[in-house]
Amino acid sequence: MPASEAGADGDRLLTLAFAIESNPSAYALLIGAGVSKSAGLPSAWEVITLLTAQLAHLRGESPPDPVEWYESTYGEKASYDLVLKRLAPTSFERQPLLRKQFETSDGLNGNPSPAHHAIADLAVLGAVKVIVTLNFDRLIEAALRQAGIEPTVIVTDADIEGMPALHTIDCCVIHLHGDYLNPDSMLNTDDELVEYSFPRQRILKQILRDYGLIAVGWSATYDTALRNAVAAGYRERYTLTWIEPYEQSRLAGELARLKNASMVKTSADDGLGRLADGVKSLRARKARHPLTVSTAIETAKRELSGGTVRIGLHDTLASELRRLHELDDIRNPIGRSDEPYSDVAERIDEASKVVCGLAATLAFWGDTVTDRWWLGELRRFGVVGQGGGATRLLERRLVAGVSLFYAAGVAAVAAERYDLLNRLFSMNQLDHQRTVDESFARRLGADNFPGEPRPRAVVRPILDEVLGVPDERLDEWWQQFEVLRYTYLLMRSPSYRQLFEENQSYEAQRRNALKMAGEVRLGVVPHEAKEYEQRAEAAEKEAAFAMRGIVGLIWPGSVHVMAARGASRDRGIPVALQLAADVEAEGQSHPLVASGFAENPTPLVVALRAVSDALGSRGDEIARMSQGGYIPMSVWLDGVSSG
Incomplete structure (x- = not known):
């Protein structure tokens, strides 16, 4: 599958995961033969081959190709329903014949596949409660029971007539074509699949009317009644999602186009597995769809470029900031929780993304007026919680503060808004002992959170959206931000x-x-x-x-800065040395000096070169620890090269 196609399938599954998480129990699964294939059960073609071989054996023949023999002998195509009719004319006669395909002397033939377990995961999450299966096996029920769920199983017309209201059932498995343990319920020939009984029509009509549909491993070729029911009765208020790894048949393609289906070309194991993982992740993080971030950024850009009063943008930012402040993890940073810190941090990271995108947009395209909309709010995210508990949990509010600090700071560097950068660095709060004012340049620096991927893992994709530049350019701005942060702290050291x-x-x-x-x-x-x-x-x-x-005076940490060996064989920071050379050449006219970041060029030049020496020495230490005795010419202090 081309990468672009695989990416599109991933986007469709992500959108579906958000829809399911936003509307729990609003979707029903329609499970076809493709779900049971990887569980070790024979495919329809394999069953045809076995059945035609048995038919030939009954006639005293052992052809090398039973299917070819059947078609030559009977003058008809060896379809599943026709072969089965010749071997077992009634449903009761077909039941023991088919039972051999689904059971061994020890029980079920085959084990639940990854797709079956993913269905069970969705049920455990409460994301899906209605499962319609066209398969005769009971592997879905087996997977549900392994996950601790006892489903309500509907097989016969009598089961349908006696079932409670569908929305009151915690988990319902409906065998629309019956199952192998109830021979009178089994539907598998063309004649039987042309039209359903009234009870089956009624329950199917209700599902198609009230639920979104996720079809998995369903060919739609043989089941005329179901195909017609979906075409006539499925309401498109929920997008029909169809997971199928193969090219669709003509009939299936027509139905998909008629219902504007979202096609996901992947296997049942992969598609359902990724869907269940997506819902789990969203449930843990209380996530928003990433398109929300993109939309917020694009809207902010349009308003800033329009020369209007920008009231809408102000109100959007205020609303998002309020939403972030009201997040339980931020509103109550007491440091006592049974949850892992990583789960708390993930939720805060997710909730911070829109605010970070808006702040970065305003930092790049805004002015001193728009700076006031968010700059003061940053101070509230630099506060450490009070009380007992783990230090990391007490610092949970800083998770949002760090991301906001880096998103706005790197964007300010990109726009050469060094006056804004100076204000960011100079903001302060009392330190952990609540005795000394601590600059945000120190408190919210990445080196203050060793061993953690943030802020880069969270902020980098946001800055990609805001700035839209090649990786190399964004890396340069990120490094300048870190170098200037160290420079600011150094120049203000007593x-x-x-x-x-x-x-x-x-x-x-x-x-x-x-x-x-x-x-x-x-x-x-x-x-x-x-x-x-x-x-x-x-x-x-x-x-x-x-x-x-x-x-x-400088204590270098694991920050995203590259150290490289120069002509003198000493390792330095190219970005810092270039800044120093530019300031030295331009003097008072350089933007860093003109903006008030530094009063005079000479102290700034010396500080930049000192930062280069300090971080370069750290780079030497990292280079000497490289494997195989090879000492690289350049190293990244955080071990991440780019992108």
């Missing part, structure tokens, strides 16, 4: 100013000594020139010592 001044003083002494040495040499006084050169060398060592002190 020790930085003193060490910077020492470094610059010794650098000035070095330059002055070299200048004097040059002038003395021009006057042909070599011994005095040597003295000045020694002074320059000593000043250079002192300047380097002060620089090492500056580098020592």
Whole structure:
């Protein structure tokens, strides 16, 4: 299957999972022969081959190809219903003949397949309560019982007449064609499948009227009554989803087009398995459909580009922020829970996506007016909960804060809105001991959450939607954000100013000594020139010592920044060095300085180079730990290359 087709099938299953989760018990399953095939039961063609071989044996013949023999002998196509009629004219005679296909002396022939277990999973979740099967086997019931569910099984017309209201049954399995244990209920010939009994028509009409339909492994070729019932009675308020790995027959294709069916070309095991997994995941995360994020971003872009008052965008953002604040996991961050932290974090991540998308959009295309719509709200997500319990659970509110911080921050870097970046970094809250104000540049940094994939796993797809640039460009902006975050923290360290001044003083002494040495040499006084050169060398060592002190103020963590080996064989951060070169060349006119991120270019240049040295040293450590003795030229500090 082409990747694009597989991706489309995945999208259709995701949409169906959201529909089922949003409307529990509103869908019914229609299960065809394709669901039981992987459980070890013979296919219809295999049954035909077995039956024609038995018929030939009764006539004293053993043909190499029983099907070919049958068609030659009887002058008709060896269809399932015709062969069965010749072997067993009545349903009672057919029952023991077919029973051999479904049972052994030890019980069921075959075990429930992954598809059967997925059906049971959907039933356990309460997502699906009505299961209509066209198969004679009882593997669905076996899977349900293994999952702890005792289903109501409807087989005969009498069962239908005596059943309670369908919506009151917790789990109902309806054998529309009967099952092998009730021979008078079995429908399998063309004559029997042309028209159903009145009770079967009535229950089928109710299902097609009241429920969405998910057809799995149903060919729709032989069952005229069911095909006609779906064509006439299925109400399209719910999309008909049809899971089938093969090309449809002409009749099935016509029905699918008539009902605007959503076709998913995959096996029953795969399709039902992914559907059940999707519903489980959504149930655990209380997720929203990802299209909601895309729609919110596109709507925000349109409003920002329209030059209007943008009241709608303001109200949408306010509504989404309110929804996020009201999330139980954020509203009550008390740190006591029997749930795994990962489940809590996943729910918060999911609930944060729309807010992050809107904040990133506003950070890139907005202005100081729109910044006020969300910037103050970020402070509320930087608060650590109070009370007893695990520290990580007390910090659960920060999960949303980190994602929002990175989404807006990287977008601000992309737009060169360094004034906004400065405001983001300078926001603060009391630290964990509630004694010192802690900058958000430190509190919400990725290195504050070691061993966790966030924020990148959550924010990266959102920024792809907002910015729409190649991976390499987005990587560059992400690295700039991290480098500038470290630079901000360094420049505001109490020790930085003193060490910077020492470094610059010794650098000035070095330059002055070299200048004097040059002038003395021009006057042909070599011994005095040597003295000045020694002074320059000593000043250079002192300047380097002060620089090492500056580098020592930085504690690099596992962040998405690339360290690369340069011409000097020392490893540095190319993004940081390029920023330093640009600031040095442009001086006061560089946007970082002009925006107020730094008052003067020189302290910023020194800080950027110190960040490069500190993070580069961390890159050296990672490179030396590489397998096989090979030391790579470049490494990512978080181990993730790109994308």
